[in-house]
Amino acid sequence: MKYIEPHAHMVSRTTDDYQSMAIAGCEVICEPAFWAGYDRSSAQGFYDYYRQLTDYEPKRSAKFGIKHYCWLCINPKEAEDAGFAREVMAIIPEFLDAPTVLGIGEIGLNKNTVSELTIFEEHVDLAKKHDLPILVHTPHLEDKLKGTRLIIDALKNAGVDPARVIIDHVEEHTAGMVLDAGFWAGMTLYPESKCTLPRAIDILENFGMENIWMNSACDWGVSDPLAVPKCMQEMKKRQHTEQNIRKAVYDNPVRFLSQSSNFSI
Amino acid sequence: MPDKNDILDLYFMDARCKLIDIAAFLDRIDRHQGSPDFRYQAFLKAMDAMLEQKGSSRAQAVLESLSDHSIEPAQKAGIQFAYGAPGKE
Numbered sequence: 549m550k551y552i553e554p555h556a557h558m559v560s561r562t563t564d565d566y567q568s569m570a571i572a573g574c575e576v577i578c579e580p581a582f583w584a585g586y587d588r589s590s591a592q593g594f595y596d597y598y599r600q601l602t603d604y605e606p607k608r609s610a611k612f613g614i615k616h617y618c619w620l621c622i623n624p625k626e627a628e629d630a631g632f633a634r635e636v637m638a639i640i641p642e643f644l645d646a647p648t649v650l651g652i653g654e655i656g657l658n659k660n661t662v663s664e665l666t667i668f669e670e671h672v673d674l675a676k677k678h679d680l681p682i683l684v685h686t687p688h689l690e691d692k693l694k695g696t697r698l699i700i701d702a703l704k705n706a707g708v709d710p711a712r713v714i715i716d717h718v719e720e721h722t723a724g725m726v727l728d729a730g731f732w733a734g735m736t737l738y739p740e741s742k743c744t745l746p747r748a749i750d751i752l753e754n755f756g757m758e759n760i761w762m763n764s765a766c767d768w769g770v771s772d773p774l775a776v777p778k779c780m781q782e783m784k785k786r787q788h789t790e791q792n793i794r795k796a797v798y799d800n801p802v803r804f805l806s807q808s809s810n811f812s813i
Numbered sequence: 814m815p816d817k818n819d820i821l822d823l824y825f826m827d828a829r830c831k832l833i834d835i836a837a838f839l840d841r842i843d844r845h846q847g848s849p850d851f852r853y854q855a856f857l858k859a860m861d862a863m864l865e866q867k868g869s870s871r872a873q874a875v876l877e878s879l880s881d882h883s884i885e886p887a888q889k890a891g892i893q894f895a896y897g898a899p900g901k902e
Contacts, residue, residue, distance in 0.1 A: 625893050628889070628890050658890065658893065659887060659890035659892070659893070659895075660881075660886055660887055661886055661887045661888065661889055661890045662886045662887070662888055662889075663889075663890075664886075664890070665886050687895065688894075688895040689879070689895035689896065689897045689898075690879055690880050690881050690895055690896060690897060690898055690899040691880075691881055691895050692876075692880065693876070693877065693880035693881065693882070694880070694881045694882070694883060694884070697884075698886060719872075719876055720870055720872040720873040720876055721873045721876040721877050721880065746824060747872065750872070754870070785823060786814075786815060786823070787814055787815050787819075
């Protein structure tokens with residue numbers, strides 16, 4: 549069964565991963581801009597990173613028949629220095645015309661600071677100005693609940709259309725508040741710090757199949773670029789229909805991503 | 814859809830293994846020297862939250878027990894990472 553990987557950091561993965569994902573049925577990969585594993589030393593570092601996201605990764609992906617799209621932003625970890633963050637954000641508009649850019653993301657919070665929140669709000673303004681959908685990162689571990697609440701409040705205050713925003717990395721204690729507020733919810737299948745495969749299916753069963761997707765968010769850490777097809781197998785074991793499985797891993801991502809004028813399948 | 818026994822068939826052995834791992838983790842802490850930091854009490858509290866099961870979801874109760882419930886944004890970030898439990902100043 550074909551699937552979409554809506555959140556994977558392929559800059560951190562070897563080409564073997566593209567091959568494995570293609571064999572597993574991946575048709576589209578969406579890659580949000582994120583932290584490099586270290587703090588970049590200049591805005592120019594981000595310029596080259598955006599070049600990689602908008603030029604090189606689509607070419608690398610195409611060799612395996614997978615379409616590659618990206619989201620652009622300065623990630624929350626590097627948003628603590630607001631002056632630096634604004635320098636980077638000034639670069640983003642230059643790349644928004646690239647044919648594989650979907651929107652602004654993954655913006656969000658990390659340690660829930662005043663500066664992170666300010667830069668988050670400025671990213672939201674940028675997305676509104678260019679009429680782009682938004683992909684949101686919610687903080688890790690003990691910071692996730694507070695961060696999700698702050699993010700939802702900020703998005704409501706900004707007056708964005710919640711149907712054009714996906715709030716990612718939800719878990720059992722945040723999925724309900726995200727969906728109840730009208731936003732899309734993303735579940736991340738990531739060892740130790742986010743959802744396991746069975747828990748992601750529990751969340752689907754408890755909160756419904758609408759406005760929700762799953763992803764691997766595979767990156768520099770120990771993570772699995774095949775987490776989504778593995779979860780598809782797990783759903784089969786749980787006696788979910790092919791229709792349900794396809795909805796979670798293909799139809800829902802297509803429906804959300806089609807809100808971006810650059811997305812096609 | 815599966816019934817309770819189908820779910821047991823699928824997940825009992827894995828959950829059993831994880832339960833033993835948790836017990837062994839607590840034994841391991843007992844066996845070693847020194848005083849455990851805030852994470853230890855947070856872990857025990859999360860286990861209580863799971864067993865008390867206030868509300869419909871034990872998983873939600875555990876996650877909420879391991880969460881920062883403050884409301885106001887922090888003035889600054891002293892660190893970039895998270896500990897897994899609230900309470901570290």
